[in-house]
Amino acid sequence: xxxxxxxxxxxxxxxxxxxxxxxxxxxxxxxxxxxxxxxxxxxxxxxxxxxxxxxxxxxxxxxxxxxxxxxxxxxxxxxxxxxxxxxxxxxxxxxxxxxxxxxxxxxxxxxxxxxxxxxxxxxxxxxxxxxxxxxxxxxxxxxxxxxxxxxxxxxxxxxxxxxxxxxxxxxxxxxxxxxxxxxxxxxxxxxxxxxxxxxxxxxxxxxxxxxxxxxxxxxxxxxxxxxxxxxxxxxxxxxxxxxxxxxxxxxxxxxxxxxxxxxxxxxxxxxxxxxxxxxxxxxxxxxxxxxxxxxxxxxxxxxxxxxxxxxxxxxxxxxxxxxxxxxxxxxxxxxxxxxxxxxxxxxxxxxxxxxxxxxxxxxxxxxxxxxxxxxxxxxxxxxxxxxxxxxxxxxxxxxxxxxxxxxxxx
Numbered sequence: 001x002x003x004x005x006x007x008x009x010x011x012x013x014x015x016x017x018x019x020x021x022x023x024x025x026x027x028x029x030x031x032x033x034x035x036x037x038x039x040x041x042x043x044x045x046x047x048x049x050x051x052x053x054x055x056x057x058x059x060x061x062x063x064x065x066x067x068x069x070x071x072x073x074x075x076x077x078x079x080x081x082x083x084x085x086x087x088x089x090x091x092x093x094x095x096x097x098x099x100x101x102x103x104x105x106x107x108x109x110x111x112x113x114x115x116x117x118x119x120x121x122x123x124x125x126x127x128x129x130x131x132x133x134x135x136x137x138x139x140x141x142x143x144x145x146x147x148x149x150x151x152x153x154x155x156x157x158x159x160x161x162x163x164x165x166x167x168x169x170x171x172x173x174x175x176x177x178x179x180x181x182x183x184x185x186x187x188x189x190x191x192x193x194x195x196x197x198x199x200x201x202x203x204x205x206x207x208x209x210x211x212x213x214x215x216x217x218x219x220x221x222x223x224x225x226x227x228x229x230x231x232x233x234x235x236x237x238x239x240x241x242x243x244x245x246x247x248x249x250x251x252x253x254x255x256x257x258x259x260x261x262x263x264x265x266x267x268x269x270x271x272x273x274x275x276x277x278x279x280x281x282x283x284x285x286x287x288x289x290x291x292x293x294x295x296x297x298x299x300x301x302x303x304x305x306x307x308x309x310x311x312x313x314x315x316x317x318x319x320x321x322x323x324x325x326x327x328x329x330x331x332x333x334x335x336x337x338x339x340x341x342x343x344x345x346x347x348x349x350x351x352x353x354x355x356x357x358x359x360x361x362x363x364x365x366x367x368x369x370x371x372x373x374x375x376x377x378x379x380x381x382x383x384x385x386x387x388x389x390x391x392x393x394x395x396x397x398x399x400x401x402x403x404x405x406x407x408x409x410x
Contacts, residue, residue, distance in 0.1 A: 003313055003316070004316075007313060007316050007317045007320055008320055008324075010317055011318075011320040011321040011324055012324055014297070014317075014321060015321055015325060018296075021292070022325065025285060025325060025329070026325065026328050026329045026332065027329075028282060028285050028329075029282055029325070029328075029329025029332075029333065029382075030329045030330075030332040030336060031333070032278050032279065032282045032333070033329060033333025033334065033336075033337070033378060033379075033382060034333045034336040034337050034340070035278060036274065036275050036278045036279075036333075036378045037333070037334070037341075037370070037375055037378050038337050038340060038368075039274065040275070040374050040378070041337070041341050041369055041370045041371075041374070042366065042368050043267065043270065043271070044267070044368070044369040044371060044374065045366055045367045045369040046366055047263060047264070049366070049367060050263065051230060051260050051263065052230065059130040059131075059224055059226075060098075060224030060225050060226055060253065061225060061226055061227040061229075061230055061236055061252065061253050062224070062227065062233055062236050062237050062240050062250065062251070062252060062253070063223065063225075063250075063251050063253070063256055064079070064222070064223035064224075064240060064244065064248050064249065064250050064251075065077075065079065065221065065223075065248065065251075066078060066079055066080075066221070066248065067247070067249045069221060069222070069249070070251075070256070073103070073104060073105060074104060074105075074174060075102075075104055075174065075175060075176050075214050075216050075221060076178070077221075078102075078176075078216060078219050078220060078221045079100075079219060079220055079221060079222070079223065079248065080219055081219065082217075082218045082219065083218045083220070084218070086100050086220075086223070089243055089244070090223075090243065093239065093243055095225055095226070095236065095239070096129070096225075096226045096227060096228065096236075097126070097129035097130060097225070097226040098223065098224065098226070099122065099123055099126035099127050099130070099223070099224050100123070100126075100207070100220040100222070100223050100224075101120060101121060101122045101123070101127070101207060101220060101221070101222050101224065102119070102121030102122075102207055102210040102211060102214065102216070102220050102221050102222075103118060103120050103121075103221050103222050104118075104119050104173050104174075104214065104221060105118060105119070105173065106118070106119035106171050106172060106173040106203070107171070107172045107173070108153070108157070108161065108169055108170070108171055108172075108203055109161075109169060109170045109172070110161040110162060110163040110167065110169050111162075111163075112161065112162040112163075113160060113161045113162060115157065115160060115161060115200075117157070117201055117202060117203050118201055118202050118203070119171060119173060119203055119205065119210060120202055120205070120210075121204075121205050121206065121207040121208075121209065121210025121211060121220075122143070122146075122204055122205075122207055123145075123206075124142060124143040124144065124145065124146075124148075124204075124206075125145070129226060130224070130226060133191050133193070137191070137192065138152060138189040138190065139155070139165065139190040139191075139192075140152075140165040140188050140189035140190060141188055141189050142189050142191075142204075143188075143189075143205070143206055145206060146206045146207040146208045146209075147206055147208050147209070148205070148206035148209065149185065149186075149205075149206065149209045150185060150186050150187070150188035150189075150205070150206075151169060151171070151185035151187055151188070151203055151205050152187070152188060152189035152190070152191060152203070152204040152205075153169075153187060153189075153190060153191075153203045153204075154190065154191055154192070154193060154198070154199030154200050154202065155190045155191065155192050155199060156199045156200035157199065157200040157201075157203070158187070158190050160200060163187060164190070165187055165188060165189065165190060166186065166187065166188075167186070167187050168184050168185065168186050168187070169184070169185055170182055170183070170184050170185075171183055171184075171185060171203070171205070171213065173213075173214060175214050175216070176215065181213055181214050181215060183209075183212075183213040185205060185209075207220070225240055230253060231264075233252050233253065237250065237252055271374060271377065272377070272381075275377065275378050275381045275382075276381060279381060279382055279385050280385075282382075283385060283386070283389040287389050287390075287392065291393045291396075294318065294393050294396060297397075301314055301397055302401075302402045302406040302407075303402075303406055305400065305401075305402040306402035306406060311398035311399070312398065314394075314397050314398040314400075315394045315395060315397070315398040316394075317394075318394035318397050318398075319387065319390050319391070321390075322386055322389070322394075323383065323386065323387065323390075325386075326382055326386040327383075329382075330379050330382055330383070334375060337370070337375070341368050341370045344368050345367065345368065346367075347366065347367050348365065348366040348367075348368070
């Protein structure tokens with residue numbers, strides 16, 4: 001440890017003896033680190049947004065259904081617990097947010113067209129916290145309560161139905177006896193969504209209006225709960241399980257939306273693989289730089305060994321040179337990443353490929369996500385693999401015989 005400051009000073013001076021080569025290598029490392037972090041931020045942004053949009057469209061981090069509902073989403077497979085009993089159970093449980101809703105397949109018809117949709121009978125007050133829609137941005141108005149006998153539909157759906165605010169539409173579905181249940185509603189609002197599929201596939205009515213139309217009394221088909229983060233739903237899940245009996249099916253969001261759950265796992269693995277691949281490309285340049293630095297100093301290394309410098313100190317000096325080179329490149333790369341991502345936090349318009357993004361369930365605006373954890377991971381990977389890459393030239397330098405090294409012809 002007493003030699004560490006001396007070796008560090010020597011390593012720093014040796015790096016800048018050939019400043020052109022050092023600058024080129026630092027530039028390559030900086031660009032590689034920038035590419036690592038920048039592309040990770042773009043990928044994180046796209047995947048996080050897809051997951052957040054998907055979770056908000058579910059909505060919620062934890063869901064409760066009848067055990068047969070997800071396989072057969074009809075009102076016959078509803079939750080046979082009254083709204084009043086549900087309120088007594090969950091209102092005092094201190095959840096961040098929870099809501100009960102009626103969610104069934106339906107057909108909506110205007111005077112011109114008919115479309116298959118998902119009917120959502122909701123309590124707009126309880127659902128506001130889930131954030132899947134901005135009520136204030138709805139053209140017209142959103143639902144005012146559970147008794148609201150109006151309907152709110154997506155702008156894209158309205159265009160397909162050739163209808164608008166103030167017009168009447170008819171909703172049709174099935175009641176528990178498999179009989180046709182239908183009712184007319186007046187359109188009072190049109191909503192927009194970043195995910196086009198959500199905008200033309202869902203319609204909202206008051207929960208009691210849906211219950212009356214479907215003839216299911218005061219029962220519902222789905223309970224939804226909001227936790228602190230979609231990455232940490234276990235505390236909410238455990239509290240929901242403890243609050244109900246085993247006759248109902250409690251699922252985390254990634255068990256309902258298996259595609260999104262798999263996407264999150266793939267993304268976490270992709271970040272690691274992406275960073276390793278980038279560094280492997282950089283490592284060839286790093287090793288080459290260190291090998292050339294060793295070859296240029298063979299006689300000098302031999303003289304230092306002859307004067308009593310230990311081979312371990314030669315080994316340490318070469319490794320320190322590598323770490324200093326990487327550290328400078330990392331510092332510049334991190335600053336470049338932050339400087340290029342910050343101006344893009346307001347979003348990148350990728351509407352030119354909106355149809356392809358819609359097929360993936362993504363929005364047409366991409367918001368990069370720069371996580372401190374990803375930056376730390378990139379730095380750790382670069383330093384760790386850089387250390388391993390520097391071992392070979394460093395070990396070779398420390399194995400020289402002093403006399404042979406001093407007399408070596410360049």
